[in-house]
Amino acid sequence: MEADLFLHTDVGTFATGAPQTPTRRSPGDGPGDGLDETSESKKKKTAKVIVTNPALDLENYIVNYSGRTKIERLLLIGDRCPPLAIDALTAALSDLRATLDFNKYVAVHAKLNAALQLAGKPEVPLDHAWVENAKRVYKEKLDKLERELKDYKTNLIKESIRMGYNDLGDHYYAGGDLVNTLKSYQRTKDYCTFPKHLLDMNLSVAEVSLELGNFAHVTTYIIKCENSIEAADNKVILSAKLKCISGLVNLDSRKFKLAAKDFLDVDFALGPHFSKVISPNDIATYGGLCALATFDRSELKRKVIDNANFRQYLELEPQIRELLHGFYQSKYALCLKLMSELKNNLYLDLWFNGHVDEIYRDIRRRAQVQYFRPFESVDLNKMAAAFDTPVAALETELAALIASKDINARIDSHNKILRVRTADQRSTIFEKSLSMGTLYQTQVRHTLLRMKLVCADVLVKDPHRDRSDRNGDHRLRQAPSFSGMRGSAADSAIDNDDLMAVDA
Amino acid sequence: MAPPSSMTELCQAARDLSAAPPEFWRTYYVHNTKTFNDVRSGTIGFFTSALRDGSDPLSGALRPDDHSLIYLHVLLARLIAVDGTATPVHQLAANGPRLIMYAMTFMNHFNPVHACLAPEAMEALGNHLLSVAARLGKAVLAVLPLKVGCARWATAASATTVTTTTPAMDITYLTPLHAILCKAALLANTPTAALPVLDRDVTEVDPEAFGITYQDHLLYCYYGGMIYTQLKQHTRAMQFFELCVSAPGPHVSLIMIEAHRKLILASLLATGALPTLPKYTSEAPVLRAAKMYSNAYVDFAQAYASGSAARIDASYRAHEQEFRQHGNRGLARQCVEAVTRRAVQRLTDTYLTLSLQDIAKSVGLATDATPSTANTTGSNGGGANANAGGGATSGADQTERLVLRMIQDGQVFAKISSRDGGMVSFRDAPQRYTDAATTRRLDREIAQAMMLANRVLKMDRSIAVNKDFASKIASAESRGGSGGHGAGPGGIGIMVPMQMPGDYLMDADAF
Known part of the structure; x- marks a missing residue:
């Protein structure tokens, strides 16, 4: 998390009062922000992909979200998908009007105008009145809240101070100042009286940290939440939320198996309750794809396909469901077709876009390994048809799989056949034991000789310091002091260059 | 008894003492220490003179087996006299071969127990023998006497220590002649000549009886490693270099650093990776020194382990000057050449059959005839360059030659079929461990x-x-x-x- 620490200190240096542009560093942030660029390039392997032919129904998609994540998602689409950019940015702009985040409003507006210009459409004028108004309201409310908080503090009413900080945090959040939001929420800690308050605080901190991209922080607060889960009004929903957050953290740190497990455990009762972070459709998609990339066949059956709870999520995303079933029933061509259909949408997803290529690669590899498992030999032409790939490309992929020991086979490149490698256990064991025996003998001999050398006091010593040695003077002529050795190498005129020339 | 003062007297005394036991020779040696020391330090005295009747005492008056000590010193005195820088060339040419012949006689017959009384003289004899042979321009002349002497001395029971324990068949002492023999074999370019000695592992070290110091041990291991490297027995070479590098002691000798460099290269040739030194290697001094002086090698080895031909080539080029300075350039170039072979060997794990073009492509021969490979193939160099313009076909041709050579060398087991423009089918190693030889080998190892x-x-x-x-x-x-x-x-x-x-x-x- 170096990148994140870095980010915070940078923000801190010019956090002088007025809210700044949000410094959220999520997988999908746009290119406008210099800070984000560097931290992103350090962490993500997948390059930014521009989608030109999206299959996304923007309205249906975005209606699942609320709050900041909705805006962030729209902005991501605005950045990555030129055909949808204008719609997305307009929608983001109208959503931003409901907040007080005037900095972002101005930035998004500029982006929208750039997009309009690119499309050859007339630009939209900036609503200066709203911006000014938002600035004023933000400032006034901030002053008011701070004043109130001061009063509470002088009166030392714990609960009021907590509320005061909470309100202040909410206000910062509305203004898009996440760093101060986080600080305010964290300050409530000292004024919590009930476990419930503590739980609320922990959850808020986790959520804001998630938005800030401070994942290490998120994990610690999730654990705190889980420990005090008894205090929650609705335990099921809270635990589902926590699973979602931890799933996202694991996804971001590319622990896909853990992420899959988290998403699979999310109770369906969560429904749209967490729309400010994640939609049920996302849970199905993330969970399904991560599971495909990391589970083996029996795990897939047991934990995903037979999972009654997760099946409900899958109903929301029929494509993912078909993909899972197709994979389980070894219909790989269908799977790959579905996956390529899904791909563009995933590139536009806030959390998933950085991992699409890696997860797809893993799924493909798993499919190939599974395809080959029941066979002694496989016709590469048929396999290529099943995977809808040219034979030559498949051959290279398989060679890589063999090299990484995922498949125990060899390629008959001439006849285009993949054959299981017949292991000759007997020869292997002979080879191994013989080499082991030789190795041990060498080691024992060396150790014994070393011991004799030590016993006989034949040690490497500095010959110049050791003139009193019995043979010291006599040997100096030949002693390998640094210059001596040069001499002896030179006078023997033994140069490996010469040796090798003779060999050639 | 008064010390003899002329050659005739000396021979007379020697004849009288023919049947004396070793204990007597010890006292004799102690008694005459001064005279013998004079011989070794070059202030020779009467030891170079002939008998009164003008004949050479070495040709009959002294017998190498009964009078080993005296024969040794007389021979040594003569070698020193001839070996001096002031000696005119004609005198060297006239006396040198004859003295080497006497040395051969001595080595064939000397009494090892007596030799242990004067190990310094034995070492001096070896050194001067090699020096005289080298100055005659025939270092090879020294190899055989040294080999015989080394083998006889190393395996004989020592007078001082072993008499108490039961002598076993496989006991081999480290002698000062070991290193000299290896050096001679390298100089004479007859590495196989030293093998009978090198193949017997040294088991005993006795500085009292053999007058060895740590340099003898280090040099022997270093030269031995070089001999095995030259014979391309890289695993065995590694053992020798490793012994040298891991020698016990609080200091580091430059020999160890040179050995470490060669160890890295030998290890690249044998295993393709950096060597792991035994745990008991004196960590601090050896590894610190290695870091200071062998950085280029470590860097090269890391590039090598990456397996990328381009990176290896770049690293080789970057350090070529240093390799050349250390006299390791040929070895490093062998490593570079072996990359392609290693890549082909790896292909056998993945493929059953593969066309020559595909092999060329995957081992990187297709795009350009890599200069290093083209050069090191020596006689083929011209042909490869001529074909370089031919693109894919030249790559395939080159690959065909490479695979052919690898099959001949037993590095891969494969068949090349000319059908479809060249198909290589790899097969498993034919070694099935089902023959009597395996049983014998197992028995021997056990x-x-x-x-x-x-x-x-x-x-x-x-x-x-x-x-x-x-x-x-x-x-x-x-x-x-x-x-x-x-x-x-x-x-x-x-x-x-x-x-x-x-x-x-x-x-x-x-x-």
Whole structure:
């Protein structure tokens, strides 16, 4: 998390009062922000992909979200998908009007105008009145809240101070100042009286940290939440939320198996309750794809396909469901077709876009390994048809799989056949034991000789310091002091260059 | 008895003493130390003179077996006289060959027990012998006498120590002649000549009887490693370099650093990776020194382990100057050339059949005829360059030659079929371990292992009854075991092999 620490200190240096542009560093942030660029390039392997032919129904998609994540998602689409950019940015702009985040409003507006210009459409004028108004309201409310908080503090009413900080945090959040939001929420800690308050605080901190991209922080607060889960009004929903957050953290740190497990455990009762972070459709998609990339066949059956709870999520995303079933029933061509259909949408997803290529690669590899498992030999032409790939490309992929020991086979490149490698256990064991025996003998001999050398006091010593040695003077002529050795190498005129020339 | 003062007197005395036991020769040697020292230090006295009747005492008056000590010193005195820088060339040419012949006679017949009385003289003899042969321009002349002498001396029971223990068949002492022999073999470019000696592992070290110092040990291991490298027995070469690098002691010799460099390159050739040094290598000095002086090699090895031909080539180019300075350029170039071979070998794990073009592509021969490969193929160099313009076909041609050579060398097991423009089908190693030779080999290995186990056991017992050891253990126990580690330098040296028997026997059972 170096990148994140870095980010915070940078923000801190010019956090002088007025809210700044949000410094959220999520997988999908746009290119406008210099800070984000560097931290992103350090962490993500997948390059930014521009989608030109999206299959996304923007309205249906975005209606699942609320709050900041909705805006962030729209902005991501605005950045990555030129055909949808204008719609997305307009929608983001109208959503931003409901907040007080005037900095972002101005930035998004500029982006929208750039997009309009690119499309050859007339630009939209900036609503200066709203911006000014938002600035004023933000400032006034901030002053008011701070004043109130001061009063509470002088009166030392714990609960009021907590509320005061909470309100202040909410206000910062509305203004898009996440760093101060986080600080305010964290300050409530000292004024919590009930476990419930503590739980609320922990959850808020986790959520804001998630938005800030401070994942290490998120994990610690999730654990705190889980420990005090008894205090929650609705335990099921809270635990589902926590699973979602931890799933996202694991996804971001590319622990896909853990992420899959988290998403699979999310109770369906969560429904749209967490729309400010994640939609049920996302849970199905993330969970399904991560599971495909990391589970083996029996795990897939047991934990995903037979999972009654997760099946409900899958109903929301029929494509993912078909993909899972197709994979389980070894219909790989269908799977790959579905996956390529899904791909563009995933590139536009806030959390998933950085991992699409890696997860797809893993799924493909798993499919190939599974395809080959029941066979002694496989016709590469048929396999290529099943995977809808040219034979030559498949051959290279398989060679890589063999090299990484995922498949125990060899390629008959001439006849285009993949054959299981017949292991000759007997020869292997002979080879191994013989080499082991030789190795041990060498080691024992060396150790014994070393011991004799030590016993006989034949040690490497500095010959110049050791003139009193019995043979010291006599040997100096030949002693390998640094210059001596040069001499002896030179006078023997033994140069490996010469040796090798003779060999050639 | 008064010291002899002329050659005739000396020979007379020697004849009288023909049947004397070794103990007598010891007192004789001590008695005449001054005279012998004069011989060795070059202030020769009458030792170079002929007999009164003008004949050479070496040709009959002295016998190498009965009068080893005297014969040795007379011979040495003559070699020194001829070897001096002031000696005119014609004199060297006239006397040199004859003296080498006498040396051969001596080496064939000398009494090893007597030789142990004057190891310094033996070493001086070896050095001057080689020097004279080299100045005659025929270093090879020195190889045979040195080999015979080395073999006879190393395996004979020493007069001082071994008399008490039962002599075993496989005992081999380190002699000062070992290193000289290896050097001679390298100079004469006859590496195989030293093999009979090198192939016998040294088991005993006795500085009293053989006058060896750590340089003898280091140089022997270093030169031995070089000989095996030249013979392309890289694994064995690694063992020798490793012995050199891991030699015990608080300081680092430059020989060890040179050996470390060569060890890295030999290891690249044998295994393709950086060598792992034994745990007991004196970490701090050796590794620190290696870091200071062998950075280029470590860098090259890391590039090598990456397996990328481009990176290896770049690293080689970057350090070529340094390799050349250290005289390791040829070895490093062998490594570079072996990359392609290693890549082909790896392909056998992945493919059953593969066309020549595909091989060329995947080992990187197709795009450009890599200059390093083209050059090192020597006689083929011209042909490869001529074909370089031909693109894919030249790559395939080159690959075909490469695969062919690898098949001949037994590095891959494959068949090349000319159908479809060249198809290579790889097969498994034909070694099935079903023949009588395997059984014999197993028997031999087991016997050797048991012998080693016995030796360890014996040593273990002899240490257990050692008075110093017992008292040290007793005092350590009385102090509650805390002081055991801080014992003297001998204590640490003894503790290391003490752990071996258990370990080793356990694995012998698993055979």
